Amino acid sequence: MTTTIAGIQIPDSMMAREATELVRDTETDLLYHHSRRVFLFGALAGQRKQLKYDPELLYxxxxxxxxxxxxxxxxxxxxxxxxxxxxxxxxxxxxxxxxDEIEQVWTAIALHTTPGIPQHMKPVIALVTAGVEMDVLGLAYDEFDEQQREEVTHAHPRGSHFKEGIIDAFAHGTIHKPHTTFGNVKADVLALKDPHYHRENFCTMILGSAWKS
Structure with missing residues (x-):
């Protein structure tokens, strides 16, 4: 039976069901519910902007x-x-x-923490980031009506400590490879959560390079 939340149908193909099961079995409850909300907020943003996209790829x-x-x-x-x-x-x-479809999904995921670029790309790419930015940062919060927000969070609760919990999840997933945070938002996460973290500096790298001038 197809599930509809805030007027958005959750894709129910065999592939979508397998993806749901895989993520449910692999991720924490916090990340699973966050991911479902990202789809729903992304789809609602696409609906509001009248974008044409493949819901299954967005999912x-x-x-x-x-x-x-x-x-x-x-x-x-x-x-x-x-x-x-x-x-x-x-x-x-x-x-x-x-x-071509795989490349859209790959790019959507790879760029979802890179602000200022995805919104200029294909709808699937733009809407994954839109969903993430709404759920994590509250960007465009007032562009979703109260009923939409309530229906999404009723189906997939944020809980009482989501803000702290998502930062902890980011830290847990990156603390073992701090070099990968250079130039991206996870540097802020490790600066908050890891007392031993040393933030790389772009200008220091330029000035300290092997070039003489």
């Missing part, structure tokens, strides 16, 4: 966007966004999805 992008924070998908050397995108790509290839 996979939303559901996999944080998989790189958890084992067995967290590598030693890649940014967690890349690990998440790679996991989605492998999943979609197993389901024989076309490479």
């Amino acid at each position: 996979i992008g939303a559901m996999f966007h944080d998989m790189g924070l958890v084992a067995p998908y967290s590598s030693e050397h890649e940014r967690f966004e890349v690990d998440s995108a790679n996991a989605a790509r492998e999943f979609l290839r197993r389901h024989r999805i076309g490479e």
